Amino acid sequence: MDKTLNQFVANYLWSEKVADYSAPRRKLIHLLRYVYVVLDDLAKGELTLRAMSLVYTTLLSLVPMMAVSFSVLKAFGMHNKQLQPIMLQFLAPMGAQGVEITDKIIGFIDNVKIGVLGTFGVALLFYTAISLIQKVEATFNYIWRLDQHRSIGRRFADYGSVMLIGPLLVFSAIGLSASVLSGSFVQAISHQLPFMQYLITFATEAAPYLMIIAAFSFFYMFIPNTRVTVRAGLIAGVVSGFLFQSLGWGFGSVVVSASGSGTYAIYSGFAILILFMMWMYISWLILLVGSSVAFYVQHPEYVAPTRRSGDLSIKQREALALQIMGVIAERHYKSRKPFSASDFVLRLRVQIQGVTKVLRALKEAGLITENSEEPARYLPNAPLEKTSLKQVIDAVRSEGNASMLGLGTPRRPVHGVAAVTKAIDDALDAALAATSVRDMAIEDDGSALDGAEAGKNN
Template structure:
């Protein structure tokens, strides 16, 4: 059988990347969506940004792991459960085998050597900053994956993450202690002897490590990005990340057990290299799961061409008017405001494209955002006073500043005269047309009362 490779590639691309709005059977839609997800995730890994950020997080972890655990150690020591840190470290480093035990002993020794009286106030402040900086780096990587340009303020980061670092370990070990206490009750033992309760409890215990990892990943994907993450996509990312992590732990344990060449070549440095490899794999899996959560919540980013969407001038002008009419329609009818994510889902476009159309309107003072989370878009001026010509001029001039603008551009007189006539013709055609007029012309909508 002769395969026509170019023809097969074209047919495959047509099947996978066909526009979502085009009609097709539901089964085909689901298969095409799954293939798009797999292709885009593989492309993100091959592109290098996820791997690069994972390597950066490894470096930050090496600097902050001892201060981070020292804070948890001090909190747990106050409640008499500080001896639980060692078992958790051993569990995390279990894939390293005997080398994991040695690394745990070294880290615990570093933690015990930290003395607040010796460090002083400046040292303690640096200790807290180093601990918070790790979570800050994780947030920056998550914001990159979620295409979020605005990070949290330093004060919000410090209070939010420091509270998590102080209260989080206490809650975790409290839950472990309560579970152990309940499991030790005689009545619980009697109930577990009953079938099929005992069988269910046994297999639930086998699944518990997976569920805990999935729950931890889901919490990170919900808590860290500076945007609203729905529980469904976060759970999808946590499920994929948790399963991949458990599988990677199993594979890395066998790799570490057979990596005798590392010890022969690098001697005592072999422990550090294996430790860094395991950290890198953990961070890469965490970021990969975050990508799964992002694409699950925002399927409009599953596109054939990698990179950010670059709108044409015509598309930017058209999109600005469409979005402004959508926002104005909800505003004049007393409905909840549109969010950027909601507009992106409605128009099947990436959020970055929507932001590209909205930012000039916000800078011009035509639109503003509400104070909620997530923020909604609201008109800042009366829609009767906002003309369609002003909207188009604002979008066309978006990106110009004192360093780059038309006044600084040397142009021939014929070109200047042609563009002036073009602007005059547009002004004549759009004269008297306001955004409110466009809102009133929408189907199934009553005209806005001029009064």
């Protein structure tokens, strides 16, 4: 995005005059802010690069993943030909070429005989299939500013259940909805009540769109390694579903016009592969844009022309570290459930990147630890009455500095710098060394903590 235009749009959308606008205009400005930050992410190019990478991974993983998934359906008496309607719906924008690609993919899946692959072959098949979802998770975690990924065990458990049970649930839902709509009871009611016929027709036509929205929403709530609210997932699912249908219609029009031109004849047999890769790229880009929408809906503090990098000054990190330790102490003494990183974000109204950096620094310093839950929750790792505020400050002041900057002994040190830094440390030590995290927490909410401790002693 051009810097001048970018600055003009940002100044307009975040102008102080917005507060004086009418309510409908303020809502429109609020919506345009979300559009701006998503388009700004696209303009930076990271999402497009990751979408291209996912296209390549898809070409390698599509058939193995579908073979693993639908091998379960065969055990329930379903045939791969029943995949055809879903594949055709996804590749509908490609027109006749979509039908040909669908037939080839189903043919490949039919030729995969899991029973004759052996242990190594089956393991390789599962790894190839899981690698695609793993790469999608890494991309979603990047969008959500998450440094911590799922553990290997949890990846196999989560991804394996999706690949094995997911298709069965999808086909069961499709079959159940078809049975309900065509059942004798529903048909009898539709004959008695004419408007029911219109309702059934609407439900039948709307079902594919609703399933697309449901699929997108499921991805947005399941794949990121954090808790995604239903509201954020559904809003992103609706946006992605609208983009998928709209861009699918536009892509289909381009394919139809290109089929009758000389361009299609030049590429000959390669045209189908090129069109398939183009549509896969558009589809992945839509999925990533929707994930970005879900992130901004859940974290509106990032919807701003600035403050979006998550970088904190040393002073901000110190204040945030004290806040986090205070919250941990408060919940520890009140015997309440520990907070996760997302809980700290909601409580302290700060960006997730800053929270994860401070939590990592406190953990490396041995002041806190995390439990085995997913997502992890944070507990004291040392007695809070023996943990001084100076230790908390030191943890975030020194975290990563030496390794990041590669500081060594200066060749010609400036005289007086060492004395100044020592004076700063001595002043902090004198002011904070005698005050523990428990003292800070009690001063903040003394009566509640005293009551909680009295309850523990009784």
